[in-house]
Amino acid sequence: RRFVFAFNEGDKDQRELLGGKGAGLAEMTNLGLPVPPGFTVSTEACRYYLSQGELPPSLAAEIDAHLKRLEAERGKRLGAAEDPMLVSVRSGAKFSMPGMMETVLDIGLNDASVVGLAKATGSERFAWDSYRRLIQMFGSTVLGIDAARFGAVLDDAERANGAAGDLDLDTDALRGVVKAYKGIVRDTTGRDFPQEPREQLDMAVRAVFRSWNTERARIYRRQERIPHDLGTAVNVMAMVYGNLGPDSGTGVAFTRDPATGAPGVYGDYLSEAQGEDVVAGIRSPVPLEDLEQLDPASFTELRRIMAMLEGHYRDLCDIEFTIERGKLWMLQTRVGKRTAAAAFRMAIQFLDDGLIDVGEALARVTGDQLAQLMFPQFDPGFEAKPIATGVPASPGAAVGTAVFDSATAAQTGGKVILVRRETSPDDLPGIIAAEGILTSRGGKTSHAAVVARGMGKTCVVGADDLEIDTDQRRLTTADGVVVREGDTISIDGTSGCVYAGTIDVVPSPVVEYFEGRLDVDEHRRDPVVQAVSRMMIYADEHRRLGVHANADTADDAKRARRFGADGIGLCRTEHMFLGERRHHVEALILAETAAERDKVLAELLPMQLGDFVGIFTEMDGLPVTIRLIDPPLHEFLPDLTELSVKVALAEARGEVDEGDVRLLRAVKRLHEQNPMLGLRGVRLGLVVPGLVAMQVRAIAEAAAARIRAGDDPRPEIMVPLIGGTEEFELMREEIERVLHDVAEATGIEVRAKIGTMIELPRAALTAGRISRHAEFFSFGTNDLTQTTWGFSRDDVEGSFFPAYLEKGIFVTSPFESLDEEGVGRLVSIAVEEGRAARENLLIGVCGEHGGDPSSVHFFDRIGLDYVSCSPFRVPIARLEAGRAAV
Ligand code: PEP
Ligand code: MG
Numbered sequence: 034r035r036f037v038f039a040f041n042e043g044d045k046d047q048r049e050l051l052g053g054k055g056a057g058l059a060e061m062t063n064l065g066l067p068v069p070p071g072f073t074v075s076t077e078a079c080r081y082y083l084s085q086g087e088l089p090p091s092l093a094a095e096i097d098a099h100l101k102r103l104e105a106e107r108g109k110r111l112g113a114a115e116d117p118m119l120v121s122v123r124s125g126a127k128f129s130m131p132g133m134m135e136t137v138l139d140i141g142l143n144d145a146s147v148v149g150l151a152k153a154t155g156s157e158r159f160a161w162d163s164y165r166r167l168i169q170m171f172g173s174t175v176l177g178i179d180a181a182r183f184g185a186v187l188d189d190a191e192r193a194n195g196a197a198g199d200l201d202l203d204t205d206a207l208r209g210v211v212k213a214y215k216g217i218v219r220d221t222t223g224r225d226f227p228q229e230p231r232e233q234l235d236m237a238v239r240a241v242f243r244s245w246n247t248e249r250a251r252i253y254r255r256q257e258r259i260p261h262d263l264g265t266a267v268n269v270m271a272m273v274y275g276n277l278g279p280d281s282g283t284g285v286a287f288t289r290d291p292a293t294g295a296p297g298v299y300g301d302y303l304s305e306a307q308g309e310d311v312v313a314g315i316r317s318p319v320p321l322e323d324l325e326q327l328d329p330a331s332f333t334e335l336r337r338i339m340a341m342l343e344g345h346y347r348d349l350c351d352i353e354f355t356i357e358r359g360k361l362w363m364l365q366t367r368v369g370k371r372t373a374a375a376a377f378r379m380a381i382q383f384l385d386d387g388l389i390d391v392g393e394a395l396a397r398v399t400g401d402q403l404a405q406l407m408f409p410q411f412d413p414g415f416e417a418k419p420i421a422t423g424v425p426a427s428p429g430a431a432v433g434t435a436v437f438d439s440a441t442a443a444q445t446g447g448k449v450i451l452v453r454r455e456t457s458p459d460d461l462p463g464i465i466a467a468e469g470i471l472t473s474r475g476g477k478t479s480h481a482a483v484v485a486r487g488m489g490k491t492c493v494v495g496a497d498d499l500e501i502d503t504d505q506r507r508l509t510t511a512d513g514v515v516v517r518e519g520d521t522i523s524i525d526g527t528s529g530c531v532y533a534g535t536i537d538v539v540p541s542p543v544v545e546y547f548e549g550r551l552d553v554d555e556h557r558r559d560p561v562v563q564a565v566s567r568m569m570i571y572a573d574e575h576r577r578l579g580v581h582a583n584a585d586t587a588d589d590a591k592r593a594r595r596f597g598a599d600g601i602g603l604c605r606t607e608h609m610f611l612g613e614r615r616h617h618v619e620a621l622i623l624a625e626t627a628a629e630r631d632k633v634l635a636e637l638l639p640m641q642l643g644d645f646v647g648i649f650t651e652m653d654g655l656p657v658t659i660r661l662i663d664p665p666l667h668e669f670l671p672d673l674t675e676l677s678v679k680v681a682l683a684e685a686r687g688e689v690d691e692g693d694v695r696l697l698r699a700v701k702r703l704h705e706q707n708p709m710l711g712l713r714g715v716r717l718g719l720v721v722p723g724l725v726a727m728q729v730r731a732i733a734e735a736a737a738a739r740i741r742a743g744d745d746p747r748p749e750i751m752v753p754l755i756g757g758t759e760e761f762e763l764m765r766e767e768i769e770r771v772l773h774d775v776a777e778a779t780g781i782e783v784r785a786k787i788g789t790m791i792e793l794p795r796a797a798l799t800a801g802r803i804s805r806h807a808e809f810f811s812f813g814t815n816d817l818t819q820t821t822w823g824f825s826r827d828d829v830e831g832s833f834f835p836a837y838l839e840k841g842i843f844v845t846s847p848f849e850s851l852d853e854e855g856v857g858r859l860v861s862i863a864v865e866e867g868r869a870a871r872e873n874l875l876i877g878v879c880g881e882h883g884g885d886p887s888s889v890h891f892f893d894r895i896g897l898d899y900v901s902c903s904p905f906r907v908p909i910a911r912l913e914a915g916r917a918a919v
Contacts, residue, residue, distance in 0.1 A: 036078040037095040039102065040071055045346070050075050052266030054125025057366045064345065066338055066363050070106050071120070071270030072099040074238060076127065079264030082242045088235075096234070099269075107271050112141035112230025116153035119146075119163070119272040121308065122237040124244060126265040129367060133253045134244040134265055135174040137237040138308045139167035139272060143228040147211075159277050161207035162199070166307060168214040168226055171233065175240040178221050186213045200305060234269070241267045258844050273362045275355040276307045280328065283307060283355045286321050286335070288343040291351070291371045294378030294560070298322070298336060307355075331361045342366055347388040348397070349379055373402035377564035391571050392919035398568060399916075400886035400909040404428065406565065407544050407905065408491075411525060412537040420510045420522075423471070423496030424830055425529035426482035430538045431469025431491035432523040435516050437506045439463025450522055452508055454501045456481035457668065461611040464490065469524045471531060473499045473508075475831055491526035495831040499531075547596050547908060569597070569908060572915025578892065579899030580910045581658070583879055585609060587647030590657075593904040597911055600656035600747075601648065602811060602901020603879035606728060607664040609644050610637075618669050621721065623699040634727045641728060645735030649746035653739070656747045658811060658879070658901075660790065661718055661728055661764070663753040667708035670700050709816075709825060714754025714790075715764060725764065726771050733775035736783040749786040751811060756795040758802045765806055788875070791867075792816035797859035801866035804874050810867055811901070812860055814880030814888075818847050821856045848881065851888040861895050877901055886913045893917035 043051045043059030051059060055073035062068045074096070081089045104110050109118035119141040124134035142150065142164045151160035169187075173180040187199065187210060194206045202210070218226045227233050244250060245265045254261055275283035286300030300321035324332045335354060338361075342350045351369035355362045371379065380394040389397070408429035433448035442451045442463035451467035453460060455474040461484070464470055469491035470481050485492030498511040506518035516522055516533060523536040545551050546562045556562055581602030582593030586609075590601060610618045617637050624630040648657055680697050683690055705711035718725040732748050739746040752764045765787055776782040791797050792813030804810065819826045826848060834846055843852070851857055860878075867874050877899040882888035884902025889910055892900050894917070902910050 034077070034089075034091075035095065036075050036081075036089055036092050037099050038073050038075065039099060040068060040073070043073065048127045049263075050077065050266070052076055052125035052127055052268070053129050053367050054123060054365055055266045055268050058268060058270070060345075061342075061363050061366055064341070066341075067361060068363050069271040069273050070103055071268060072096075072103070073125075074267040074269070076264040076266045079242045079245060079266065080262070082239065083245065083264060088239065093235075096238075096269075100231075100234075103269075103271060111234070112143060112146045113149060114145040115149045117141055117146035117149050117230075119150070120234065121268075121270050121272055122234065122241060123268045123270070124241045124265045125268050126245070126259075127263050128259045129370065130250060130253050130259070133247070133250040135237075135241050136308065137167070137170045137174055137240070139163045139170075140233045140237055141230040141272075142167045143230065145228075146230070154274070154277060156277060158204045158207065159274065161204050161211060162202075162276055163274070163307070165207055165210045165214060167233075168211060168218065171226070171237065172214065172218055174244070175236050176218065176222050178217060182217050182221075183214060186210055186217070238267050238269075241265060255838070260844075261841060270364070273355050273357045273360075273364075274307065275303075275357065276305050277358055279304060280359050281305060281355075281357050282327075284318070284321060284324070284353070286339065286352050286354070287369055288339045288350045288352075289375070289379060289382075291349060291369050291375055294349075294371065294375035294382065294564075296382065298339065302327075328356060328359060331356050331359065334361050338363065344388070347383060347393075349375070373398075373405040374561045376402050377406070377568060378560050381564040381567055391575070395568065395571055395575065395912075395916045395919050398912070400889070400913040403543075403565065403909050403912050404906075405527075406561065407541050407547075407908070408527065409538050409540050409544075410527075411523070412539055415536045417523075417532050417534070417536060419530035420512070420514050420516075420533050421496045421498050421531040423473075423493040423499075423529045423531065424475075424482075425526050426494045427470075427485040427490060427492035428527040429469070429491035430523065430525055430527075430536070431467075432521065432535050432538055433468040434519050435471075435508065435522050436463075436467075437501070437503045437508075437518055441518070442466045450524060452501060452522075453481070454503070456484070462613075469493070469526065471496060471499075471522070471524050473497055473501045475827070485526075491524055493524045493526055493529050493531060496529070496531060497831060548592075549595055569911060572912045573597070574915070575918045576911065576914035577918050578889070578897065578910075578914040579877070580907055580914055581656070581877065581879075581899050581901035582904045582907050583883075583901055584648070584904060586644070587651050589904055590648045590651035593907060594651060594655075596904050596907040598655075598904065598907045599899065600658070601652055602658050602877050602883070602899060603751075604648065604657060604659045605663070606641070606644075606660060607662045607669075609641065610662075610664070610669075614640060615669060618664065619671075621724065622666065622669065622703065623696065627722070630721070630723060634723050638727050638731055641731035642735050645732055645748075646738055649735055649739045649744065649748070652746075654745045654747070656749055656786075658749040658751050658788075658809075658877075659728075659732055660751040660753050661715075661725055663714045664717070665708045665713045666703055666705060666711060670703065671696065673700050673704050676700055707825075709819065709827060715752050715760045716754070718752070718764060719760065725767055729768050729771040730775060732785065733772050733783045734779065736785070737775065737779040737781040740781050740783070746783075748783065749788060749809060751809075752787075752789045753813065754792055754816065755789050755803070756793050757799050758806060761789050761803055762806050786875070790816075790879070791860075791863050792880075793820050794859055797863040800863035801870045804867035804871040807874075808871075809875035809877070810863065811876070812863070812878040812880060812897075814851060814856060814860070814878055814882045815848065817859065817880065818852065818856050818882075821859060822847060822852070824848075850885050851882040851891055853891050857891055857895075864895055864897065884910050889913040890917045 788809030884906030
């Protein structure tokens, strides 16, 4: 097997084997661009080295052969005493990891070749400057010596010579620096700086391979979701010298502005400098345009090459170049990273320029990028250190005064951040009133997180370093910083960071656009909004999947429609009983006699009716899937411990409250160790008489009222959490009976599809029997994930998920991106067997995954009819559904 490839042996599509840099160098070489000759040691060699602890045995001979070729081409020998060839050694993985791994330049210099280099170039100063660079880079990256030690020597030398910077050091001063550097190497490693060029090269190659696994590289990969097992390639290239005098230099450039996507030439140039100097910020570079004055010929040539590369890659390219005594050399190119805004703008520009088609344009933007554009953000220029970090549960930026309970949040008015240890349904008014929510417990599917995401509110949960003291109305950070009620804090739901004080927030013009709040001029003036709006049109034209919204109120429904939803895929009716109305549900659950129960149901009916009328009105002509009540009881009943303490204290004071005593009795009776697996969903509907009938009646009467008003309401009634067909059939009978009764009473027949959620493995595995009775399925992938993995959706993200992510057991939480292999298999089985029994079975998904980009592609692949997600994610799902279809 070969591990080494000359630049002219590869091409741009070999990023896996040659890394991004290697593939780019190969492509430029093939295009006939001025690339210094060199070769790439493949990622495969890296994987071998990292797993075996040594380089592949055949590698040394391969490198020798390629070096020989290189030497022949340059007419020089590596590190020779006379006119030496030097090489650079650079990392380059499949996915770019800027600055994360190592680079060593000027390999081949030693005490003899430095003299030869001076003679050959006619510049002693240059040769000694290069030598000191080699020892500095080699010392810190290969030998692991603290870079600050070298930095200190250089500073001292500059001071002693009255020099303003490294450029002002003369040859003698640089000789002194080299001597001091060599001393550092000897002192710290116990051996002299290696003089043998080939040994330098080998050590550098190993160091680059090792740098794949440094802490910072691992953190970066985790963040960017780059697999840990790819390894990096190493590029060995004949050195060209940007530090060979004033007519030399080095620069980086982009073919368009990667921040905004605006056309033009963007970059930095630094004369008399080498390699990393530009990015390292040693001296301040000048804008690339200045090169036009400094070296017009090279500038013209550079622009020609940049235009050629952009046309060739049909995308934004970033490049690195060096000018050696007026001769331009290309050192790197790749398709450049860009911001979300630039991605949208450039996709449209390339489309309009005829370089790419609509499918390619859609492929170049992502739902995640659109999501970024949709959240208000902290002013990018801010500088502040977070006081705590939690789980980023709902993106965006929120600033407000800290309040520690819901009632205060609702009353305070103005901008508040609701700070709770965890949230309960009682907190809903506070959540609605707040700009953002911060909790010290819970994960991404905790109540606070789900509700906040549904509302598009910024939310950070599980910041477990925070001590939240609701009684004292303050929080304390691990460092002892105290934030009291009324103090301002800022939370970042994209990063999970919490800051003390105010950080400026800018609203998202893209959301203003979706909300219909931009006028035509504002729309025209904003190129990002324009690009997004056009992309949405293309996505809608191409997508096969329907996109519905999870919406529980008329307001949500209205927004869902503005955001382009094709209907409501999940109306969680228990959400209609949060806040004020919660006590009715409590009373219903606790009712001991039929009379008590009927009384509560009679109170609930008009409320439900009103809710449904509102939603149907907003969703006229579109399907509205209403799920029968599914309250995990712990979310609706008082906490057992708190209530026990309250009753015990009251008893001790001799003030027994009969109501509380009775409540306690009932709470004890209904207390469950695992409420998520307890009396909820269809189970509740089957054991609490009258509950389902009341809901169905409300749905049917509301629909009848809208029909009477001339509308076209399209209710679909959905049964939650069934394990098999028996539960569903019982429910179906009751639903049909009520629909029939209402039709008799009103004279209006409401046609409602009756279907079920599939959110338990047993339901998925028996889908063929269920679909004989159900007209539609909607996958509740939150519960299906919980029950397939056996992970409590309430607890895991704050407990062992961080460790699981760290260990690479999964790259993202399965509650966020669907676990295709396991949960997805159940979904596929249910789709297949459900449709086998009923060909026109309508199938959707309404778990959180319905708005997750990668999951949307999976749902498209396996043939679902629609996905349903929170209104704010509707545009994201539309875009991804379009991308999935091209
Ligand atoms: C689900 O389980 O995926 C679902 C949509 O229902 P809920 O989140 O309300 O349990
Ligand atoms: Mg569920």
